[in-house]
Amino acid sequence: MQPLRNLISRASQVCRKWKEGVQHALKFRIKLSFSGLRVDDDCVAGLVEGAYSLRELDISTSRWGCHITDAGLKRISLAMCCPNSTSISLWGVTAITDAGVVDLVSKATSLQHLNIEGTFITDISIIAISKCCQRLKACYWQWAVSINQWMPEPALH
Numbered sequence: 001m002q003p004l005r006n007l008i009s010r011a012s013q014v015c016r017k018w019k020e021g022v023q024h025a026l027k028f029r030i031k032l033s034f035s036g037l038r039v040d041d042d043c044v045a046g047l048v049e050g051a052y053s054l055r056e057l058d059i060s061t062s063r064w065g066c067h068i069t070d071a072g073l074k075r076i077s078l079a080m081c082c083p084n085s086t087s088i089s090l091w092g093v094t095a096i097t098d099a100g101v102v103d104l105v106s107k108a109t110s111l112q113h114l115n116i117e118g119t120f121i122t123d124i125s126i127i128a129i130s131k132c133c134q135r136l137k138a139c140y141w142q143w144a145v146s147i148n149q150w151m152p153e154p155a156l157h
Helices: 003-012 016-027 041-050 070-077 098-107 123-132
Strands: 031-033 056-058 087-089 113-115 138-140
Touching: 016 041, 041 070, 070 098, 098 123
Parallel strands: 031 056, 056 087, 087 113, 113 138
Antiparallel strands: none
16 A cells, blocks of 8 residues: 555665665655555655655545545645645545645645645635635636535626
8 A cells, every 4th residue: 555655665774875865865856746656644744744845746646546634634734845835736635625625725835736626625625725825826626526615606698
């Protein structure tokens, strides 16, 4: 279930210098993509916590399934890189709720691109995004559940 984390863990056990090299390289990563990988909260949050320069994070799900929950989003929101993150994709991550998204966007104040399509968030998240992410240029939420409940009907002419 944690192939990426296991790989890094095994590689870092080769020797102390290798482990230090892996940690050093992670510190300067600007992009991390877990898209299509079978990952969970511990794997993603553990790597994000060590990526101090991270700006773009992609946790999109695929056929393998992404097991990220609100607990994982909370840990990501507490990472040093979160306030400077400019792009986050949570496309298709169905185990998250408004609570996790609100935690994340309240800390990710530099966000310019956010993808929450295919999630089960509601207008609570959209309101938090509009309040917290003043630099947002693009937000994708088609297929997110219950958002249209508060949007006005289009005028018919």
